[in-house]
Amino acid sequence: MTDLNRSSDWIALEQHQRDIEKLHLRDLFAADPQRFEHFHARLSTGQGDLVLDFSKNRITKETLPLLLNLAKTAGVDVWRDRMFVGEKINNTENRAVLHVALRNRSNRPIKVDGQDVMPAVNTVLAKMRDFAERVRNGSWLGATGKPIRYVVNIGIGGSDLGPAMVTQSLRRFRHPEIKFHFLSNIDGAHLDAILDQVVAEETLFIISSKTFTTQETMTNARSARNWLTSQVTVADAVAKHFVAVSTNAKGVTEFGIDPANMFEFWDWVGGRYSLWSAIGMPILLSIGWEGFEQLLAGAHAMDRHFAEAPLEGNLPVILALIGLWYANFWKAASLAILPYAQDLARLPAYLQQADMESNGKGTTRQGRAVQTLTGPILWGEAGTNGQHAFYQLIHQGTHLIPCDFILPAKAEGKFADHHRLLAANCFAQTQALMLGKTGDEVRAEMSAAGMDEGKIKQLLPFRTFPGNRPSNTILLRRLDPYHLGMLIALYEHKIFVQGIMWNVNSFDQWGVELGKQLAGDVLSGSGAHRDGSTEGLMALYDALGKS
Ligand SMILES: O=P(O)(O)OC[C@H]1O[C@H](O)[C@H](O)[C@@H](O)[C@@H]1O
Numbered sequence: 001m002t003d004l005n006r007s008s009d010w011i012a013l014e015q016h017q018r019d020i021e022k023l024h025l026r027d028l029f030a031a032d033p034q035r036f037e038h039f040h041a042r043l044s045t046g047q048g049d050l051v052l053d054f055s056k057n058r059i060t061k062e063t064l065p066l067l068l069n070l071a072k073t074a075g076v077d078v079w080r081d082r083m084f085v086g087e088k089i090n091n092t093e094n095r096a097v098l099h100v101a102l103r104n105r106s107n108r109p110i111k112v113d114g115q116d117v118m119p120a121v122n123t124v125l126a127k128m129r130d131f132a133e134r135v136r137n138g139s140w141l142g143a144t145g146k147p148i149r150y151v152v153n154i155g156i157g158g159s160d161l162g163p164a165m166v167t168q169s170l171r172r173f174r175h176p177e178i179k180f181h182f183l184s185n186i187d188g189a190h191l192d193a194i195l196d197q198v199v200a201e202e203t204l205f206i207i208s209s210k211t212f213t214t215q216e217t218m219t220n221a222r223s224a225r226n227w228l229t230s231q232v233t234v235a236d237a238v239a240k241h242f243v244a245v246s247t248n249a250k251g252v253t254e255f256g257i258d259p260a261n262m263f264e265f266w267d268w269v270g271g272r273y274s275l276w277s278a279i280g281m282p283i284l285l286s287i288g289w290e291g292f293e294q295l296l297a298g299a300h301a302m303d304r305h306f307a308e309a310p311l312e313g314n315l316p317v318i319l320a321l322i323g324l325w326y327a328n329f330w331k332a333a334s335l336a337i338l339p340y341a342q343d344l345a346r347l348p349a350y351l352q353q354a355d356m357e358s359n360g361k362g363t364t365r366q367g368r369a370v371q372t373l374t375g376p377i378l379w380g381e382a383g384t385n386g387q388h389a390f391y392q393l394i395h396q397g398t399h400l401i402p403c404d405f406i407l408p409a410k411a412e413g414k415f416a417d418h419h420r421l422l423a424a425n426c427f428a429q430t431q432a433l434m435l436g437k438t439g440d441e442v443r444a445e446m447s448a449a450g451m452d453e454g455k456i457k458q459l460l461p462f463r464t465f466p467g468n469r470p471s472n473t474i475l476l477r478r479l480d481p482y483h484l485g486m487l488i489a490l491y492e493h494k495i496f497v498q499g500i501m502w503n504v505n506s507f508d509q510w511g512v513e514l515g516k517q518l519a520g521d522v523l524s525g526s527g528a529h530r531d532g533s534t535e536g537l538m539a540l541y542d543a544l545g546k547s
Contacts, residue, residue: 003371003503004070004073004074004372004501004502004503005328005371005372007070007073009066009069009070009073010070012066012069013066013067013070013325013328013329014329016062016063016066016329017329017330020058020059020060020063023058023060024467024468025056025057025058025434025435025467025468025470026434026435026436026467026468028060029055029434035055036053036055038055038061039053039054039055039057039059040052040053040054040055041054041313041314041315041318043301043302043305043315043486045301047294047297047298047301047482048298048301048476048477048482048483048486049475049476049477049483050302050315050474050475050476050477050483050486050487050490051473051474051475052315052318052319052472052473052474052490053472053473053474053475054318054319054322054472056430056433056434056470056471056472056473057322057325057402057470057471057472058325058326058330058468058470059322059325063325064312064318064321065312067321067322067324067325068311068312068317068321070321070324070501071311071317071320071321071497071501072311074500074501074503075500076311076317076497076500076501077311079496079500080306080307080493080496080497080500081307083097083098083100083496084100084110084303084307085110085111086098086101086110086111086112086117086268088112089505089507090270090505090507090508091365091505092505092508092510093267093507093508095267095268095507096112096268097268097270097273097507098110098112098117098266098268098269099269099270099273099274099276099277099492100300100303101117101118101121101268102121102265102269102276102277102296103276103295103296103297103299103300103303103485103489104118104121104300104303105293105296105297105300106300107122112268117266117268120264120266124263124264124265124277124278127263128263128278128280128281128284129284129289129292131243131263131281132281132284132285132288132289132292133288133289135148135151135178135204135285136175136178136285136288140204140240141240142201142202142203142204142232142240142241143201143232143234143235143236143237143239143240143241144201144232144234146201146202147202148178148202148203148204149177149178149179149199149202149203150178150179150180150181150197150198150199150202150203150204151178151179151180151181151203151204151205151206151282151285151286152180152181152182152183152194152198152203152204152205152206152224153180153181153182153183153206153208153281153282154183154184154205154206154207154208154217154220154221154224155182155183155184155206155207155208155209155214155217155245155279156184156185156209156214156216156217157184157214157271157272157353157357158210158270158271158272158273158274158275158279158353159208159209159210159214159217159245159271159274159279160182160184160208161272161346161349161350161353162272162274162275162279162280162350163182163208163275163279163280163281163282163283164182164184164282164346164350165344165346165347165349165350166275166280166283166295166484166488167180167182167282167283167286167287168343168345168346169341169343169344169346169347169479169484170283170286170287170291170295170343170479170480170481170484171343172343172412172413172479173286173287173288173291173480173481174286174287175285175286175287175288178285178286179197179198180282180285180286181194181197181198182282183220183224184216184217184220185216186215186216186219186220188223190220191220191223191224195224195227200227200228200231200232200241201231201232203228203241204241204242204243204285205221205224205225205228205241205242205243206242206243206244206245206281206282207221207242207243207244207245207246207252207255207257208244208245208246208279208281209244209245209246209248210246210247210248210265210269210271210274210279211246211247211248211251212244212246212247212248212251212252212255213248213251215516215519218255221242221255225238225242225256228241228242238256238257239257239258239261242256242257242261243257243261243262243263243281244257244261244262244263245262245263245265245277245278245279245281246262246264246265247264247265247266247267247269249262249264263278263281264278265277265278265279270507271509272353272354272357272358273354273492275488276295276296276299280292280295283295287481291481292481294480294481294482294485295481295482295484295485296485297482297485298481298482298483298484298485298486298487298489299485299486299488299489300485300489301482301485301486302315302316302485302486302489302490302493303489303493306489306493315490316489316490316491316492316493316494316496316497317493317497319404319472319490319491319494320493320494320495320496320497320498320501321497322402322472323335323376323402323494323498324498324501324502326376326400326402326470327372327373327374327376328372328373330400331373331400332376332399332400332401332402333373333376333377333399334376334377334378334379334399334401334402335355335376335377335378335379335401335402335403335404336378336379336380336386336394336401336402336403336404337351337378337379337380337403337404337406338380338381338382338383338386338403338404338405338406338429339380339382339383339405339406339407340382340383340384340405340406340407340408340422340423340425340426341382341406341407341408341422341479342382343479344382344406344479345381345382347380347406348378348379348380348381350488351378351380351491352378352379354491354492354495355375355376355378355491355495356375356377356378357509357511357512358375358495358499358506358507359374359375359495359498359499359502359504359506360374360375360511361374361375361502361504361505361506361511362374363504364503364504365503365504365505366503370502370503370504372502374498374502374504375495375498375502380404383405383422383425383426383429384422384425387425387429391429394433394469395432395433395465395469396465396466400469400470401469402470402471402472403430403433403469403470403471403472404471404472404473404474405426405429405430405471405472405473405474406473406474406476406487407422407423407426407473407474407475407476408475408476408477408478408479408483409423409475409476409477409478410477410478410479412478412479426473427473429471430471430473432465432467433467433469433470433471434467434468434469434470434471435465435467436464436465436466436467436468436469437463437464437465437467438464439460439464442459442460442463442464443456443460446459446460446463474487474490522534522538
């Protein structure tokens, strides 16, 4: 395949960027009162509504068609179809990429190696449902006969971030009597802090690990097991207080967990795409089967849209193209995710793994060095908190930071009256970024406030805002399982499209291996890869640790 950045489509986009570089969004809006109409897309199903407003971007009506040409040249639609039929598009691991099968509520057969995966998916879902119902209704008892009141998920990366983010995001739908904790860090402080908040006899530990070999998870699991058996001394304690989610049945059995208490998934589920699988067990325990099914249904609705909608009206495709437009043609290195919903506070962390572990790559699918910038540095924080911390840089700093604002429309909960303020801030920020504030406006404002000319002159440069800073706004009808499913799947497919266009394999993660390997060397004292800095630090660590 020829590099996309040498194609005529790419060159046309470079030229187009130069042509519109000087245009200000203010003027583009003034020139086209219908700009919002032209530049927003919406997925409405019976149950859900998700709107993507991309009008506040540095684009004209020529931009998207040019980007769509590039998407077609890259074969986005062909690769998308290959994913949905279960082809092994994860070429470095020779695996299919089928998180879409986990939420395939139509049950249409999807085959891997000639075998339909749907019966196995449905069997595990049924087993999960049965188990979750017993825990939730109090009929699953701990070893001393008490119902479960605490769930501790032990996992890291994809076996932590998805369930933790979704459980927190769907706080309002949670089981009223069960508390959830997510243990991930190898730092004993994490385990300590969580064990302080639970009662052994009423605690269920879920060991979540695709491989069941991850150092952090296995260490925490062993320590948790020791703690539990020291607290609950009756026979069979582990069987009543530990379940496992994994693809590695052998590892689970060796750990001492009954295969009956293991929930399986498969190698065609990437860790960072696994919350829809048995890895979602904490979500299911928290919100119950109906909620979990809604989460799957919302994602499935987005899958169908992604699979079926023409590229020009396809939300994940549009979001991907706009991201690529900034990364490759404006050299914007980062992307800020700004959810205006406190319950979505972990979404940026979740998307960091989803996006950066997927597209943070420098090697093409064919094994050559990529020639363009690839996955963005993703970061963010819930609004309005971020406004009082880092938005300064987004408004007046020297970096171009494209932003995704995310807002549920429905005001809910005990203090729903706050929601108007929240929404007003969200809209105002996107507007401020886009419009900025001209010198004339600042001057008029200051003189209206009675400021003298000397002061006005002095402060003018500091109080002007350049504006022309781009953002998308994603509006959800409400924050519920269905809409969250839509939202997560939107980003998953966005990442997919960008990975195809950058010609990287979004579904491996070799980049995390070296650190793991060296940690092993350091621990064993083999010193195989030692250097002066590391030697020095380790010696001081030993000395200071003993002082
Ligand atoms: O689920 P596990 O096999 O324990 O893996 C947990 C995580 O660790 C790995 O190092 C990868 O970077 C992640 O993609 C993965 O989600």
